[in-house]
Amino acid sequence: MSKIIEVNGLSRTYKLKEGLKTALDNVSFEVEKGEVFGLLGPNGAGKTTTIKILTTLLLPTSGEVKIFGYDVVSDSNKIRDKINFVYGGEKGVYGRLTAKEYMHYFCTLYKIKNNNQNDLINNLLTLVQLHEAENQKIHTFSKGMIQRLHIARCLINNPQLIFLDEPTIGLDPLGAKLLRDIVKQLSEKGITIILTTHYMQEADELCDRIAFIRGGKITLIGKPDYIKKSCNNLNLFEATLSINDIEKLQKENFFRNLSIKTIKEPYYIINFEANEADIEFIMKYLSNFAEVLDIKKKEISLEDAYIFHMREVINK
Amino acid sequence: MTTINWLTLLVREIKYFTNFENKMYQFLLFFQPLMFLSIVYFLNEYRGDINDGRFVIASALISMWSYVLYSSGSALTSQKWSDTLKLLLVSPVSLSAILMTKVISNSFIAMFSMLLSFIYAKFIFNFKVEIASYTLFSIAILVLILSLSVMGLILAIVFVAFQNVYDYQNLILTPMVLMCGVFIPVEQFPLVVKVVSYIIPMTWGIKSVYEALQLSSPIYTTMTISILISLFYLLAAFFIIKRIELLLRKTGKLGAI
Numbered sequence: 346m347s348k349i350i351e352v353n354g355l356s357r358t359y360k361l362k363e364g365l366k367t368a369l370d371n372v373s374f375e376v377e378k379g380e381v382f383g384l385l386g387p388n389g390a391g392k393t394t395t396i397k398i399l400t401t402l403l404l405p406t407s408g409e410v411k412i413f414g415y416d417v418v419s420d421s422n423k424i425r426d427k428i429n430f431v432y433g434g435e436k437g438v439y440g441r442l443t444a445k446e447y448m449h450y451f452c453t454l455y456k457i458k459n460n461n462q463n464d465l466i467n468n469l470l471t472l473v474q475l476h477e478a479e480n481q482k483i484h485t486f487s488k489g490m491i492q493r494l495h496i497a498r499c500l501i502n503n504p505q506l507i508f509l510d511e512p513t514i515g516l517d518p519l520g521a522k523l524l525r526d527i528v529k530q531l532s533e534k535g536i537t538i539i540l541t542t543h544y545m546q547e548a549d550e551l552c553d554r555i556a557f558i559r560g561g562k563i564t565l566i567g568k569p570d571y572i573k574k575s576c577n578n579l580n581l582f583e584a585t586l587s588i589n590d591i592e593k594l595q596k597e598n599f600f601r602n603l604s605i606k607t608i609k610e611p612y613y614i615i616n617f618e619a620n621e622a623d624i625e626f627i628m629k630y631l632s633n634f635a636e637v638l639d640i641k642k643k644e645i646s647l648e649d650a651y652i653f654h655m656r657e658v659i660n661k
Numbered sequence: 662m663t664t665i666n667w668l669t670l671l672v673r674e675i676k677y678f679t680n681f682e683n684k685m686y687q688f689l690l691f692f693q694p695l696m697f698l699s700i701v702y703f704l705n706e707y708r709g710d711i712n713d714g715r716f717v718i719a720s721a722l723i724s725m726w727s728y729v730l731y732s733s734g735s736a737l738t739s740q741k742w743s744d745t746l747k748l749l750l751v752s753p754v755s756l757s758a759i760l761m762t763k764v765i766s767n768s769f770i771a772m773f774s775m776l777l778s779f780i781y782a783k784f785i786f787n788f789k790v791e792i793a794s795y796t797l798f799s800i801a802i803l804v805l806i807l808s809l810s811v812m813g814l815i816l817a818i819v820f821v822a823f824q825n826v827y828d829y830q831n832l833i834l835t836p837m838v839l840m841c842g843v844f845i846p847v848e849q850f851p852l853v854v855k856v857v858s859y860i861i862p863m864t865w866g867i868k869s870v871y872e873a874l875q876l877s878s879p880i881y882t883t884m885t886i887s888i889l890i891s892l893f894y895l896l897a898a899f900f901i902i903k904r905i906e907l908l909l910r911k912t913g914k915l916g917a918i
């Protein structure tokens with residue numbers, strides 16, 4: 346397999362009035378051809394900064410970034426032909442144009458021959474299901490439509506590598522699903538995709554590999570399964586109880602990050618973490634407080650892993 | 662970038678991005694010439710010694726200049742506001758070439774007010790405008806358009822480079838009109854002002870138009886100087902735009918935020 350992205354010791358600082366702000370601190374990773382690679386992390390972690398550097402829009406302060414083997418600083422023109430990007434949100438469009446005019450404008454910018462533009466635009470707008478709105482002015486579009494228009498725009502130059510920065514932000518469930526389906530289709534065609542999102546389930550569904558980033562550093566990287574397994578000292582339990590004094594349970598340190606859902610007094614569903622992995626032991630311990638109707642160890646989701654991991658990073 | 666592709670881009674620019682729905686542009690292009698011509702008309706009634714031809718052109722020039730100032734001046738900053746600048750930057754057409762389509766498109770549209778001024782002058786006010794040679798006059802207009810485009814390019818750069826200047830664009834509107842010899846020929850200015858006026862490309866474009874109107878003898882020299890000065894600024898602008906691109910990549914100030 347060939348490496349499409351090679352990032353080595355990448356750092357980036359911004360000059361602010363108050364001094365220098367480090368947005369990326371010695372980041373290294375690689376992405377293989379055809380992968381869907383997720384960058385996940387809290388607000389301000391450095392995801393957008395990373396994407397801006399990889400799309401040649403921002404210069405690194407130090408370190409080396411190669412895309413298709415070309416350096417982002419010295420060979421940006423060779424990279425730009427082969428990539429494209431979509432930033433989430435409603436910006437980046439010309440509201441007074443129709444979808445079709447917008448596409449035509451970018452087709453001309455990307456030097457698509459006039460004769461071929463109509464077919465290309467038809468295909469792309471059909472792919473993102475905007476065909477029927479092609480003559481509608483963009484300022485009348487919903488968020489989801491704008492987002493899909495961006496996807497259509499970013500496919501004009503037939504890119505081999507696409508960057509999607511929070512593409513589903515603010516979309517309704519159907520809109521988000523449509524977008525995920527498009528991402529899957531593109532991935533099936535062998536296009537490499539870099540994705541950032543705050544929706545863990547989305548990342549889990551789409552990504553072949555994930556990097557957790559926080560405070561400008563990559564703290565964990567691997568396949569979603571690996572990331573979930575890396576939380577091997579995370580024991581999550583869900584129990585259904587009949588209990589008279591729920592407050593007593595809340596005071597107990599044994600049950601960490603306890604959340605309680607009342608079904609109907611005295612019946613409750615509780616979720617918690619414990620240091621102990623043995624379910625028998627937990628059940629015994631719980632019976633000191635309540636009648637345990639049901640208990641199971643929960644499978645760790647990417648979201649659980651994310652929360653656990655980010656907490657660990659802070660505590661370090 | 663091939664010439665054909667660039668011309669297609671220019672046509673799309675004119676077609677898609679000319680905003681006749683903008684009330685201010687409507688005023689500048691269609692009503693302002695009418696307003697100035699009315700003033701000229703009443704002054705003429707009162708004093709009776711006003712050179713009609715020169716004032717018809719002057720009224721057109723004011724409209725053309727103000728349209729270029731507002732439209733081309735925001736050519737780059739508006740891309741930042743709509744967050745489309747990064748899309749343009751990564752496209753295979755250079756930012757200079759894209760900006761050229763924008764400023765040429767604007768100067769071309771500005772020409773409408775020249776045409777309108779003549780129509781108003783003839784049919785509403787009954788002014789006599791004698792154009793000695795239509796061919797020469799048309800060439801002079803093209804020279805003017807080139808100089809206006811270059812002015813637009815410079816404005817676009819200045820406004821994106823110094824955000825705070827943007828707030829003062831109204832303030833340079835009128836001084837520029839005076840400096841470039843729209844009303845009083847530059848030759849009559851004090852030396853210092855004259856020097857400044859002569860390094861503004863628009864001055865030469867305007868001089869060409871006036872000289873073409875009257876068939877003054879230095880017309881060919883003036884047009885040549887106008888073209889040369891415009892080309893000089895054009896080259897400088899291309900160079901500066903490259904620097905700006907680099908600077909934007911360095912500082913990361915590409916978008917609205």
Ligand SMILES: Nc1ncnc2c1ncn2[C@@H]1O[C@H](COP(=O)(O)OP(=O)(O)OP(=O)(O)O)[C@@H](O)[C@H]1O
Pocket residue numbers: 359360361366367368386387388389390391392393394395912913914918
């Ligand atoms: N142009 C800029 N000037 C100064 N600081 C900036 C600039 N852009 C980003 N930063 C800072 O760099 C850090 C990383 O920002 P970045 O936008 O990369 O985060 P992010 O991971 O994309 O966050 P989010 O999830 O909120 O989009 C933040 O602390 C941010 O304040």
Ligand SMILES: [Mg+2]
Pocket residue numbers: 392393394510
């Ligand atoms: Mg971001």
